[in-house]
Amino acid sequence: PRTAAVIPAAGRGVRLGPGAPKALRALNGTPMLIHAVRAMAASRAVSLVVVVAPPDGAPEVKTLLADHALPERTDFLVVPGGATRQESVKLGLDALPPGIDIVLVHDAARPLVPVDTVDGVIEAVRDGAPAVVPALPVADTVKEVEPGPPGAPEPVLATPERARLRAVQTPQGFDRATLVRAHEAVVVGEGATDCAGLVERLGEPVVLVAGHEEAFKVTRPLDLVLAEAVLARRRA
Ligand code: C5P
Numbered sequence: 001p002r003t004a005a006v007i008p009a010a011g012r013g014v015r016l017g018p019g020a021p022k023a024l025r026a027l028n029g030t031p032m033l034i035h036a037v038r039a040m041a042a043s044r045a046v047s048l049v050v051v052v053a054p055p056d057g058a059p060e061v062k063t064l065l066a067d068h069a070l071p072e073r074t075d076f077l078v079v080p081g082g083a084t085r086q087e088s089v090k091l092g093l094d095a096l097p098p099g100i101d102i103v104l105v106h107d108a109a110r111p112l113v114p115v116d117t118v119d120g121v122i123e124a125v126r127d128g129a130p131a132v133v134p135a136l137p138v139a140d141t142v143k144e145v146e147p148g149p150p151g152a153p154e155p156v157l158a159t160p161e162r163a164r165l166r167a168v169q170t171p172q173g174f175d176r177a178t179l180v181r182a183h184e185a186v187v188v189g190e191g192a193t194d195c196a197g198l199v200e201r202l203g204e205p206v207v208l209v210a211g212h213e214e215a216f217k218v219t220r221p222l223d224l225v226l227a228e229a230v231l232a233r234r235r236a
Contacts, residue, residue, distance in 0.1 A: 001101035001102050001126060002047050002048075002099055002100050002101060002102070003043075003045045003046050003047065003048075003100070003101075003102040003103070003104065003122055004046065004047065004048040004049070004050060004096055004100045004102075004103055004104070005040035005041075005046050005048070005049045005050070005103075005104040005105075005106055005171060006050045006052065006089060006092035006093060006096075006103060006104070006105050006106070007033070007036055007037060007040065007049065007050065007051050007052065007092075007105075007106050007107070007108050008052045008081060008085050008088040008089050008092065008105070008107065008108065009021075009023035009033050009036070009051055009052055009053060009054075009061070009081070009088075009108035010023075010052050010053060010054045010055065010057075010080075010081025010082065010085075010088040011023070011085065011108075011109070012054075013025070013109075015219050015220055016218070016219065016220065016221060016223075016224070017221055021054050021057065022108070022109055022218070023036070023108035023109070024057075024060075024061075024064070025224070027111060027218075027224070027227050027228055027231060028228050028231045028232070030068070031064060032108060032109065032111045032218060032227075033051065033061070033064065033108045033111075034064065034065075034068045035111030035112065036106060036107070036108045036109075036110065036111045036113075037049055037051065037065065037070065037076070038070065038071075039106070039110075039111065039112065039113050039114075039115070039118065040104065040106055040118065040171065041070060041071045041074040042071075042115040042118065043115055043118040043119050043122065044073075045102075045119065045122045046074060046104070046118070046122075047073070047074060047075065047100075048074065048075045048076075048077065048096075048097070048100065049074055049075070049076050049077070050076075050077045050078075050079060050092045050095050050096065051065070051076065051077070051078045051079075051108075052079055052080075052081040052088040052089070052091055052092045053078050053079065053080055053081055054080070054081060055080050055081055055082065055083075056080070057080070058078050058079065058080045061078045062078045065078065077095055079091055079092060079094075079095045084191060085193075086183075086186065086191045086192070086195075086198075089105055089183070089195060090183045092105075093179065093180055093183060096176070100176055101175070101176050102122060102125050102126070102173060102174070102175065102176060103173070103174050103176045103179050104118070104121065104122070104170075104171035104172070104173050104174075105170060105171060105172050105174070105179075105195045106170045106171035106172075107170045107217060109217045109218045109219065110169060110170055110215050110216065110217050110218070111218065111227065112214045112215065112216075112227060112230050112231070113134075113169070113170070113171065113212060113214065113215035114212050114214055114215070116212075117134050117169075117171075117210070117211060117212045117215055118171055120134070120209050120210065121133075121134055121171055121172070121173040121209060122173055124173065124207065124209050125173040125174065125175060129205070129207050130174065130175040130178040130199065130204050130205065130206075131172070131173070131174050131175070131178060131179075131195075131196050131199040131200075131204060131205070131206040131207070132172065132173040132174070132206075132207055132208075132209055133168050133169075133172045133173075133194070133196045133206060133207070133208050133209070134168070134169045134170070134171070134172075134208070134209055134210065134211035134212065134215060135166035135167060135168045135169060135208040135209075135210075135211045136166065136167050136169070136210075136211040136212075136213070137162075137163075137165070137166060137167075138162060138165045138166065138167050141159065141162050142159075142160060142162065142165055143156050143157075143158070143159050144156070144157045144158040144159070144160065145157060166208055167211075168194060168196070168208070168211070169211040169212070169215040169216075169217070170194075170215070172194060172195050172196050174195065174199065178199060178202070178204055179195060179198075179199065181202060182195070182198035182199045182201070182202050182204075183198060185198070185201065185202055186198060214230055
């Protein structure tokens with residue numbers, strides 16, 4: 001089965017502070033998106049990488065890919081994205097050619113995921129799981145609240161048992177037909193923050209496999225510091 005990776009990279013990255021779209025910010029001199037593209041292409045199973053660029057940024061992203069060394073055995077496509085991650089993923093799926101049976105969806109904001117994690121996800125889909133998600137146990141106790149106005153104290157509603165919670169990462173891997181069906185079934189205003197959430201709504205099984213610490217999402221300024229430290233350690 002042929003595998004493609006869709007990388008939604010159309011987010012503005014407001015939580016990271018002012019500046020360029022998040023995916024285009026540099027980590028040790030190389031844009032985060034290029035790290036993420038290389039992380040997907042590092043898997044020998046991945047024959048195509050589709051990058052979903054900011055809506056008006058596709059030409060810039062094409063130039064960026066052309067300007068960086070990428071594996072020759074992998075094809076690359078750039079398409080413009082949408083207003084939400086979910087819309088961006090859908091636009092990436094629409095661009096997939098026939099012959100692709102397995103689709104990975106990977107956040108540009110997780111530039112350092114190791115290839116073993118990528119391969120583990122693909123293998124689980126090949127073994128028959130329609131939806132596979134890398135995940136880790138959570139370190140913090142998590143509380144459900146009644147969200148209030150910013151700054152106001154928030155009443156706690158519940159404390160789910162920590163041992164039963166997992167924090168999910170990407171790449172999430174899917175049987176292509178299942179993921180397309182999940183996106184077609186979306187009801188407007190009832191999105192999910194990850195693709196697997198849409199598959200769950202179909203009633204299809206979703207399984208978790210081992211994630212990796214280095215697959216963390218670069219969201220806040222401190223995450224940039226951590227990402228650069230991980231890169232420096234890899235080079236040492
Ligand atoms: O905002 P968040 O960190 O959850 O974004 C996750 C990923 O989704 C990022 O790689 C971001 O670029 C992407 N995204 C997108 N289109 C949007 C919003 C986010 O491709 N409209």
